[in-house]
Amino acid sequence: MILTVKDLHVSYKNRKKNSLKYDEKEVLKGLEFSIDENEIVGLVGESGCGKSTLAKALLGLIKSKSGEINLNCKHPQMVFQDPYSSLNPKKRISFILEEPLKNLTDMTSEERRKKAEWILGEVGLDKEYLDRYPSELSGGQRQRVCIAQSMILGSDFLIMDEPVSALDVTIQAQVLELIRELKIKHKLSILFISHDLRVVYSLCDKVMILKDGLIVEQGDRDKIYRNPQHEYTKKLLKSAGITI
Amino acid sequence: DKAAEESTITVGIAQDIEDSLDPHHAAAAGTREVLFNIFEGLVKPNSNGELIPAIASEYSVDEEGKVYTFTLRDGVTFHNGEAVTVEDVKASIERNAGIGDGEALVAAFSNIESVDTPDDKTVVITLATPDTDFISNMTVAILSADHLDETATDPIGTGPYKYVSRSPQENIILEAYDGYWGEKAFIKNVEFKVVADPDTIVMNLESGAIDMFPRVTSVQASQLSDKFNVLEGTMNLVQAVYLNNDVEPLNDVRVRQALCYAVDKQEIMDFMADGKGTAIGSSMFPSFGKYYMEELNDVYTTDVDKAKELLEEAGYPNGFDLKITIPSNYEQHVQTGEVVKEQFAKIGVNVELELVEWNTWLSDVYSGRQYEATVVGVDASTLSARALLSRFVSDAGNNFINFKSEAYDEAYNKALASTDDAEQTKYYKECETILTNEAANVYIQDMSELIALNKAFTGYEFYPLYAQDISKIRPAD
Amino acid sequence: MNKGKKNINLILGLILAGIAIIPALVGIFWTPYSTEAMDVSLKLSAPDMRHLLGCDNYGRDILSRLMAGSKITLIIGIGTVFFGCSIGTMVGALTGYYGGLIDNVLMRVNDVLFSFPSILLAMVFVSLTGAGNLQLVIALGIAFIPSYARVVRAEFIRNKNMDYVMAARLAGASNLRIIFVHILPNTIKVLVSSILIGFNNAVLAEAGLSFLGIGVKPPEASLGSMLSDAQTYLFSRPSMVVYPGVALILMILGIALISKEIK
């Protein structure tokens, strides 16, 4: 098991209008799941159900209220939902890619540069992109850079938060292909977040359905797609036009 | 004069009355010149610099100069209509002398031993030591005895104008007093209007917002249209670079003399007022005719070489650094400072001008005496030479230049003691000469005073004291 | 955006600011005449070949004083902005990034400062410390801190929840590194425009203080003090008002145009 989660609760504290008190909004209400080595787990749910929150909580970017997260991976990485805001607009691609190496390893600058060139090749980009700024890249290229940055440390667990939803259909297909390849080549475990059941089907080994802060259904891909148990899963499948 | 009955004049003043409307507590020259219209003393000055009887119709002094006897004039009333009584006079003078509560408001009054009222027309003032000059202090305002404490907010006097209202930083409004005993004012309503920004004076005059402004600069005067007459008088003050006689190197008479030789008074006047003004050489200005010594003006004619020589003698062949502290609100002194800086530079004295607020000046320079040199003008509060000369006595409280000269103290005391006018004048002149020879200060000028007056008015009179006598002004035909 | 138009504004701005600033830069090293030497014979003399802009009421060469005055104005403007901006940025960055108690405390202080209009603050400060260029710079600088702090704080709050900051954190960057290496460069754009606006405000505020008589020390001059001094000659020698006025306007206008384009 690379990741096990037990009874995870996460809530946002907010000051609501007309009130002096903090208003606590519980987004995740007791999740329980695990992810195996070299496995892609799909996380599906409607917008705002807490998918991104879960991702950030798993990596400690936001505090969870209670529960247990066991992550057997040194530097877990994440590909953020929005390829436009997840790259620092003022930094060149080379800086962005080398940042984890600079902070967490003691490589020399040549070594870092080499590694950056290599990882860029892995995601199918030319090394000339190293000297560009994010604004000079298309959405698909940005998403590749994000993926590259998340992989440069060679960590074996990644979270990908809707990595393709902002992209064009044709580019979507390319990125999905890339993820498939990388998983096999680098023996990655991935938590893949999406709201597109088709995409999830085409990529993941296991699927979890999140609704109202709870996982309403989880299991092998085929089992869920063929034989959904929960009403919500059925509704999702139906509206996606995946009829049984 | 009936037509003038309802006439109005608006007089611009640069500063509001910020000390007090109570003439006994008012200190600023700008306040005194406004209050001049409201209050009178037993005697009052006229435009020739003579004291004429006012609330008193006549007075006499005994031989020795110790007992002053005043007879009240008939029919003098306060603005509230009540007649002036000997009690009022007694109360007013005792208040100034601090009889009753100790502290004299005016230094000279501490000499008063008693104020007596033998009958309801006579006031007798007895001095502790003889003083023939004491009468010049009797211009002090006479206030109503039972209104003393309210004067600051509701001034009631006996002058040609009575107080109507004021609005801080806006105006002070006066109205001609019908019951005035003397020659009544021509103009019924007077508004003293505060014009705080000197750059708007010309505009205010031209636009008709004000009819008169005392003390415009020559630049302002030159910009006025022919709607205005510009009257020229003198400011009656001693403008000088006052030197702290106590600090190095100004404690050396040669250094002070060198500075005197370095300045070019004419150049200063040229820069500041197109040559207007009167050069002076000691602490006395021309309108004090009797005491004024024109010859002192030429003791130090501009002579850079001589100045350098003196400096060398004194051990400063390369000059020295000098900080001149100037109150920033007096533009003319600042300007003078700027010119002086250049003139001193020619003899190697390197001047730094330090502009300070009036208050800082008062506390650091005037009271604290923590300064090297300053440029200001010193005026006289009474029509007496003493008003100008007393401060240079070694232990005088207001000897802010730390001047010390035994000869001076001696001459001054002799002047005080003498009962003979000619003799007294002689001693005062001796004092002036000592100031000049000792180069106590770098004397510059008695500045010219330009009055801008709308041609609709006429009759303005200059006084040798700070006074704007509106009662003499009348509409022109 | 239309490139052509952009360049015209930028070039115009550069030219205008250049006209105002180059003489000031030259003025640091050289002026045609001494800025303080007086000469009665030249008092208020009209322009001629030797004194291109004529002389002032002390017979001092106006061109020379204009150059020196521009220099002082520039120094005060830049000094003020530098002072206010560096402290304001620090305050804004820390409060914006960390939030919580620091934010509350510093922002309250900021509010207090902010509730004193800048000219008032400067007046009080100068009356405490006396006049002088350094005092002026500090006084105006303090008065301008809150505006920078606010701008930077808002940018930090906006940025700190952006995904790239989270990514940097995942990449092992420390808080200080995130503040200075990652977020700060992203506030530059906003900062530059408020720096330029701040410069203009500083120059105008200095002129205002000179007008109130608490600006630079004579005989030193700034454009503001020259302008306010020359008002006396508004009717007789309007050109004396025009020169510093135009220089001031050119300087501000030029820099404003440039700042617009940088935005």
Place this chain on the structure above:
Amino acid sequence: MIAILKKIASAIITIVVVSCLVFIAFSVIPGDPAVAKLGTQATPEKLEALRIKMGLNEPLLKRFVLWLSGIVRGDFSTSYSYSMSVNSLIAEKIPVTLILALYSLIIMIVISIPVAVFAARHKGDVIERTVTIINQVIMSIPPFFGGILISLVFGMTLKLFTPGAYVSYSKNLGAFLAYMFFPALALALPKAAMAVSLLYTSIVDELKKDYVRTAYSRGNSTKGVFYNHILKNACIPVITFLGMAIADMIAGSIVIEQVFSIPGLGRILLTSIQNRDYPVVEAIIVIIAALVILSNLLVDIMYRVIDPRVGRSNE
């Protein structure tokens, strides 16, 4: 509502902090009010007597407590230089400055909105560029100089008013308002220029937004789109500026009052600083700070009124 109450509470705290700072600042700075009052007549004995009379010999803390408790009761004690209570001194002046500031606020708004809309509608034209340039020039003029120019042009040349002929509002309200128009204009113009450029940028930003297209698609005329939809949205970023503008106008009135000979708070403040008349200075600064804080509070409330999103979503 509670959010607003909270804002009010924090505003009050700020005012209190400001008052304390002001009092402490003026207690520790050099400069003796007694010296100021006595001027050249000062002698050590007289000074001492006056200090006792003014209460300056009391310990600082006691004076502070006295002063603060006075303020809480709305009593700002007595002016040193004017023989009257600070309250009555200031009460007379506050309306002048306030009306000047409000007047210029109105002028600013009345000028800037149509001009900004006009410029935005002609974006890219010569008109727009002319407006921008004029705007920039106006912003570059020091306020006092602008005031002098206005007196010169409208007063001396066009004779639309008499520079310096201020009439008190208590005497003749009409004449007062007529006179105040030009000072207010002088105060408003640079701010109006600023507002135009902000509003213009904001409108241009709004123009790019999708809802504008929606409005057009429903058959709105250009004017309808501008005034019905864009303007309100474009004003939101400008409101913050409004708060600052009010503060600037109150401060700017110090200078403008000087130029136009208006006896308002600014004039009193200036002379009181010179005279070390601390009760007056303290009172005025506290009042100005309170006005600024108050106007910021109003701006905050205005946000809530104009923008339904504020206060309902989190920051």
Place this chain on the structure above:
Amino acid sequence: MSLLQVKDLNIEFHDHIIPETVVYDFDLEIDQGEIVGLVGESGSGKSMSAMAIAGLLSRHDMTKRGSIIFDGTDMLNCSRDKLRSIQGDTLSVVFQEPMTSLDPLKKIGYQVGESMMLHRPDISPEDRKKRVIEVMSHVDLDEPEKLYDMYPHELSGGMRQRVMIAAAMAITPKLLIADEPTTALDVTIQAEVIELLKHINRKHNTSILFISHDLSLVRSLCDRVLVMQQGRIVESGSTKQVFEHPAMEYTKKLISSIPKVEIDDTDC
């Protein structure tokens, strides 16, 4: 005659030094009651063409050539007043972004009723409100009376999109242009909006131009499909024909990039 006839539409931008043509020779006909789909990758010119048809492209720095005849009016050459009288009346648009296409400061009710206010000035405000609430309930918005006084930010994306549709339907147009009305929405809501459009089409016989890059949606909704690539229409025909026998490489690529869910084959 058909409701809308577009011939040889070309759109060219001039805001850069070299003029840029973004739509070439665009041809389109829509009959009354027909639903036509327009698909293509991002930036292929779908929105531009649609905006041109709706008369919403009127900037100085662009030119349009060709002809657009809508309901007998020449949309490219008629007066602005004429254009305005059509916009929001017989021709309405639902925009791509429901989050930003509503004026954030106007109440929902105002925005839904705006076109009615502009085009039917004779309807009294009370009647208008009644009708607006009616229209809102037609698009399945719950509690329309309450919604009437709410602001856009208080609504979810799906609700906003419904509001947009309600606003477009307020005075039953002849042609509804829907520019990617579902892209920003959740799958479940997407399906509902498609149902809604179908319903409107059936009930009012409104023609719909449906723009999307989601081929599966187009497939389930439209009668006819046009495929655009780089400003040109590369393929057109009935939905069935295009999806089952795509003629162009590009179309094939588009269709193949829909992730497949092959569950149907297995037994269940």
